[in-house]
Amino acid sequence: MSSRSVWIMAIVFMLALLLMILPMPEWARPFRPQWVTLTLIYWCIALPHRVGVGTGFSLGILLDVLTGTLLGQHALGLSVVAFLSVQLHARIRVFPFWQQALAVLVLLVVEHLFALWVMGAIGQTPPGLTYWLVPLIGAVLWPWIFVTLRDVRRRFKVT
Amino acid sequence: MLAVALSLVLMVLDHRFAHLQQLRNTLAFLTYPLHLMADLPVTTGRWLTKATATRSQLVDENQTLRSLNLKLNAELQKFESLQAENIRLRNLLDASYKVGDRVLIAELSAVDLDPYKQQVVINKGGASGVYEGQAVLDAEAVMGQVIQVTPFSSTVLLITDPSHSIPVQVLRSGLRTIAVGSGRINELNLPYLPTNSDVQEGDLLVTSGLGGKFPSGYPVARVTQVNRAPDNAFAQITAEPAAHLDRSREVLVVWSVTSASSFENETQEAMPEPDEDAAEATTEETQ
Secondary structure, eight states: OOHHHHHHHHHHHHHHHHHHHSOOOGGGGGGOOOHHHHHHHHHHHHOTTTSSHHHHHHHHHHHHHHHTOOTTHHHHHHHHHHHHHHHHHHHHHHSOHHHHHHHHHHHHHHHHHHHHHHHHHTTOOOOOGGGGHHHHHHHHHHHHHHHHHHHHHHHTTOO | OHHHHHHHHHHHHHHHOSTTHHHHHHHHHHTHHHHHHHHHHHHHHHHHHHHTOOHHHHHHHHHHHHHHHHHHHHHHHHHHHHHHHHHHHHHHHTOOEEEEEEEEEEEBOOOOOOTTSOEEEESOOGGGTOOTTOEEEOSSSEEEEEEEEOSSOEEEEETTSTTOEEEEEETTTOOEEEEEEOSSTTOEEETTOBTTSOOOTTOEEEEOOTTSSSOTTOEEEEEEEEEOOTTOSBOEEEEEESSOTTTOSEEEEEEEEEEOSOHHHHHHHHSOOOOGGGGTOEEEOOO
């Protein structure tokens, strides 16, 4: 992997992290899509031999520090999601868009389930039903994210 | 598998012990550029508004501030005589009292943290002398306390976070208790008061100063509902924070200075080390 590929990937992940903390109006805050998870899933599917559990874990730790959650809360979810996406990459790749979106929905829900479990374990007030709308929003956004990141990957020849 | 185990270990360590604070602070410092970038649009917008303000707007604002200043100064005269009286009376009782508080004005960064935790980021950090556990106020009342410090920013846990409790006192009756965050931005709970305790709707809660984190005597919240069910040992009391937790832009970080009765000599010594932001810091005298 050339150092340029690493840089492109790092920039994409940085943008995703930035989107997670960009200020939004108060009413929209609970609906923020899981940008980092979506980006991670894309790279795991596209380059499973490069991106994997380690990347997911490091991203999770950064996200925990950035958003002030318990250290490891996002790391746990993202590691599991990265593992599952790498395992399923061959299958998800050949799916049509809508079927891909469904698979991604499952992965996003898995991440949220782990986060919810951690919140429950440390006695934080459990979030309301809007919490489960977030993976749905992410799944709806998936085709656009997929196309955008695929273009980025081809344009800059990230391998 | 290793990553899962590692995350679990990290979570347990972070939740149960304070060992990871150093790691957290280092990582937070590394990710500080991201905070800056997220904050950039809002900062630029505010700078543009300032740069394009018309003369008449500025004159208007100046006038309003001038009249406000006059009014506040008039109130301060009364306050000063009251304070002198208070110190005299406390001297008679041989009681200790607070000499004063030093405050530093900080601004909230436009950064969204986890929506299910009540935290905000301010733009002053270790370089300005901010430390962990320090009290943070807005113009009206107590907002919360600092939980994480990096050199140029710090994270503040608001008093309404469910993991936050603050020792308070009912101003009218002097009753002491603890106010616990509810997780909602406009509500605090007072779960430890018996059904027959002397609390009414509309009572002001002020910090009691017990626990040592918050300086005493600052307003915290106003009681909005008292529910005394006869079959419960404790009354269900809710209060609304007096600070504008979701609206304030500027906040005050407080160093409280306490001393024994011979205060003239100790005032200077008890003051914390001045820093480069000393120009922004003022000394407020409170009883």
